[in-house]
């Protein structure tokens with residue numbers, strides 16, 4: 001099986017011996033293709049594409065990610081008990097961006113340690129963070145201002161039989177009221193800092209997992225939230241933090 005990410009305008013024609021298993025649209029408008037066939041057929045396919053349209057190409061098992069708990073995220077097929085099937089359909093949260101991976105890593109580890117609770121996924125996109133939390137038994141509100149993202153999150157919850165645990169909500173911070181046991185927010189620095197007081201108020205005695213900023217912005221986050229992080233992880237310059245407000 002082969003995974004290719006192509007620029008949005010790349011024209012694709014499949015040579016004999018190669019079949020398209022799955023296609024998805026990523027947050028950037030780029031396309032993710034999963035193909036099946038012999039290495040020679042895949043090489044012929046790549047050769048037929050203008051080089052500038054190929055973002056990445058590699059062999060794959062179809063698995064997008066494996067988390068510390070052993071939970072697997074894949075992009076097609078049926079979800080097993082320890083699996084999530086995730087479709088992006090143009091919403092942010094395909095699993096290919098470092099801030100999604102970092103948030104997932106901290107969230108999965110947190111749930112391993114603390115067990116499930118009631119959580120808010122602030123800026124849910126595809127709902128990937130809610131899906132992982134719900135698979136571990138948490139009840140989640142998946143909030144996004146983008147109506148298409150809310151629809152994608154709803155579909156992903158249904159595909160994974162997690163709809164009873166995930167409540168998708170369209171709107172911004174004004175649409176939710178705490179308290180939550182935890183909030184996971186993979187947003188942007190331009191929101192995380194000015195909205196710190198409101199976000200912090202959603203977890204009076206809980207945990208915040210924040211991402212969507214570069215590591216050098218960490219002092220601004222610490223200053224805005226008034227707490228040293230218990231965990232900091234980073235990848236490709238991006239960072240995610242876990243802040244605990246438990247007494």
Ligand SMILES: C[S@@+](CC[C@H](N)C(=O)[O-])C[C@H]1O[C@@H](n2cnc3c(N)ncnc32)[C@H](O)[C@@H]1O
Pocket residue numbers: 092093094095099100103122123124125126127128129143144145146149171172173186187191212
């Ligand atoms: C960086 S994406 C994160 C998606 C997903 N949670 C992930 O970790 O990959 C940020 C998401 O926040 C949403 N968003 C932006 N501003 C928001 C706001 N004020 N309230 C709620 N959602 C917002 C965007 O529509 C987008 O889907």
